[in-house]
Amino acid sequence: MVIVVAKIFRIFVCFFSSVVIFLISACSQRAATKSSNFVVGLNTKKITEPVIPALSQEKFQKINQYKITTFTQSINDRPIYKSFIKRIYTIDDTKEAAFIAEYSDHKIDDSLKEIFEKKDLSEVKKQILKKYPQFNHNKWFKLDWIYYAFSKKITPVYLVKSLSESLEMQELILDHKLNQISSQRVGSCFSDVLVKLYPRGPKLSTLENVTLKNVELGNSIKNQIITVNSSSNIKTITKNEILSITPDDPRFDLLQVSYFLQNSFDWFEKEFTANIPLSLEVELNVGAPEKTNTFFYYSNKIRFGSGDEVYYAQIAKDPSIIIHEGNHALIDKIANLPFQNEGGSINEGFADFLTTLQLNNPNLGEVAYLKGPFKRTVKNSAKLSDKKGSLYGDSSIVSGLFWQLKEELGDTTAGKLAVDTLILLGPKTNFKDLQQKINFIVNKSLHGKTLEQAQLILNTRGW
Numbered sequence: 001m002v003i004v005v006a007k008i009f010r011i012f013v014c015f016f017s018s019v020v021i022f023l024i025s026a027c028s029q030r031a032a033t034k035s036s037n038f039v040v041g042l043n044t045k046k047i048t049e050p051v052i053p054a055l056s057q058e059k060f061q062k063i064n065q066y067k068i069t070t071f072t073q074s075i076n077d078r079p080i081y082k083s084f085i086k087r088i089y090t091i092d093d094t095k096e097a098a099f100i101a102e103y104s105d106h107k108i109d110d111s112l113k114e115i116f117e118k119k120d121l122s123e124v125k126k127q128i129l130k131k132y133p134q135f136n137h138n139k140w141f142k143l144d145w146i147y148y149a150f151s152k153k154i155t156p157v158y159l160v161k162s163l164s165e166s167l168e169m170q171e172l173i174l175d176h177k178l179n180q181i182s183s184q185r186v187g188s189c190f191s192d193v194l195v196k197l198y199p200r201g202p203k204l205s206t207l208e209n210v211t212l213k214n215v216e217l218g219n220s221i222k223n224q225i226i227t228v229n230s231s232s233n234i235k236t237i238t239k240n241e242i243l244s245i246t247p248d249d250p251r252f253d254l255l256q257v258s259y260f261l262q263n264s265f266d267w268f269e270k271e272f273t274a275n276i277p278l279s280l281e282v283e284l285n286v287g288a289p290e291k292t293n294t295f296f297y298y299s300n301k302i303r304f305g306s307g308d309e310v311y312y313a314q315i316a317k318d319p320s321i322i323i324h325e326g327n328h329a330l331i332d333k334i335a336n337l338p339f340q341n342e343g344g345s346i347n348e349g350f351a352d353f354l355t356t357l358q359l360n361n362p363n364l365g366e367v368a369y370l371k372g373p374f375k376r377t378v379k380n381s382a383k384l385s386d387k388k389g390s391l392y393g394d395s396s397i398v399s400g401l402f403w404q405l406k407e408e409l410g411d412t413t414a415g416k417l418a419v420d421t422l423i424l425l426g427p428k429t430n431f432k433d434l435q436q437k438i439n440f441i442v443n444k445s446l447h448g449k450t451l452e453q454a455q456l457i458l459n460t461r462g463w
Contacts, residue, residue: 074147075108075110075147075154076113078145078146078147078156079146079147080146080147080148080149080154081146081147081148081149081157081159081173082149083149106149106152106153106154107152107153107154108147108153108154109153109154109155110155110156111155112155112156112176113156115156115176116145116156116158116176121143121144121145124143124158124178125141125143127178128143128158128160128174128178131178132172135160135162140161140162140163141160141161141162141163142160142161142162143158143159143160143161144158144159145157145158145159146159148173148181156176157173157174157175157176157181158173158174158175158176158178159171159172159173160172160173160174170183170184171183171184191214191215191216192211192212192213192214192215193211193212193215193217193239193242194209194210194211194242194243195209195210195211195212195242195243195245195255195259196208196209196210196243196245197210197252197255197256197259198247198256198317199259200319200359201317201318201319201320201366201367202247202314202317202367203366203367204361204366207247209243210259212255212258212259212262213262215258217236217237217238217239217242218236218237219234219235219236219237220254221237221254221255221258223258223262225265225278225279225280226258226261226262226265226278226280226282227280227281227282228254228257228258228261228282228283228284229254229281229282229283229284230250230253230254230283230284230285230288231283231284231285231286231287231288232250232285232288232289234250234251234254235251237251237254237255242255247317250285253284253285253316253317254284256316256317257282257284257304257316257322258282260319260322260323260326261280261282261322261323261326264322264323264326264327264358265278265326265330267358268330268354268358271415272415272416272419276330276333276334277333278300278329278330278333279300280300280301280302280326280329281300281301281302282301282302282303282304283301283302283303283304284304284306284316285304285305285306286303286304286305287305288306291305291306291307291308291309292305292306292307292308293305293307293308293311293312293315295315295321295325296325297325297326297328297329297332298339300329300332302325302326302328302329304316304321304322304325307368309370310370311369311370311371312365312368312369312370313368313370314367314368315368317367317368318365318366318367318368319359319367320355320356320359320361320363320364320365320366320367321364321365321367321368323355323358323359324351324352324355324364325351327350327351327354327355328347328351330354331347331350331351331354331422334419334422334423335422335423335425335426335427335429336426336427337350337425337426337427337429338427338429340391341430342387342394342429342430342431343427343428343429343430344391345390345391345392345393345394345395345397345398345431346395346398346425346429346430346431346434347395348391348392348395348398348399349394349395349396349397349398349399349402350398350399350418350422352364352376352378352395352396352398352399353378353398353399353402353403353418354415354418356378356399356403357402357406357411357414357415357418360411362377362378362379362403363376363377363379364376364377364378376392376396378396378399378400378402378403379400379403380396380399380400380403381400381461382396382397382400382401382461383397383460383461383462384397384431384435384461384462384463385462387431394431397431397461398434400461401438401457401458401461401463402414402417402418404457404461405417405418405454405457408453408457409450409453409454413446413450416445417438417441417442417445417446417454420441420445421434421437421438421441424437424440424441425437435463438458438463439458439463442454442455442458
């Protein structure tokens, strides 16, 4: 009887232990899943240490509730080409949420290592230049040996980095016999390009050679703050043919919009000694193949349609429309004004004034609007008491005030008054708030006769 009870007790203990272990394991798995919010997938593994040790120091970045560190994998202090290690932690360091390793399953083949170690790189360089004469004309050339990951093994190779005559960075991978394994252009490849565009739009200027500064060409136009692309399929833009792109070519609009926006931001930076971090995505031909009257900014994105050819056409070629939307991006960064109600009217008023100030033209929509000589003008006599609750109608109260200040006090004074006022505004701004801020800036910034002139304009318009 005692023996039977003992056996039953042992079975119970084993069963209970198994259940406890299972529950702990299940809870641990659930906790890990809950804490990480990551799905383990391709090249993503939850492991403590990389199979191949990392070369570089950890560089920490904080994004939301996570802390991210990145490395380059290496073998014997030699980097693995295009290797990538990323660790993702929760922000309080309590748990590693995920680990991503590019080459954690590869076998290391060091059979050629001795050959690479013994060879003089200066002699190897001479051999490469003899075998690949195109590199003789390159402005910069760097050679080293590293490791390269093939399908299942990692082995030593030569890495050639060079800067071509067209200032494009290239990388060439060669085996121990200097046979090419791969070759590709790398980097963002920003450079200045000459192109024929309308500096002030087709109504006020003819096609001229202008420079697009620091851009990357392709299916989109990119620089360090703007990316302009199209919703419709277009051919790649290359440097060789860029001067032959005509206004009827769908690619022309990408170049024209990029030019308008970059010129506008450059003007604002210079005029107001500003340094505002921008990162804008601009999409043209929104709604394609349908022709739409779309032009709006929201959350670092600007979208333009091509025009329905009833009310609007050639939207991308109208500097006032393109620059106006770009100014909304600046206003968003400076004041975060709303897009509706009184704050929305004030937002539109500042965007209109800054656009017309830059173009030195009070009329907006002269190129694109088809139902009249222009869509609207900032040259008006609108008073604060004329406010009716109309988004664009009430915007003219703001733009008209600053345009009159420009005409009577000059571009520099009016522009500074507008921007200094804008700096004091915020997402809850209404006309009462704006009235207080404008009067404060005018009285603080101006003196003598100039102050008297400004106060007279404010009084006449009911401010």
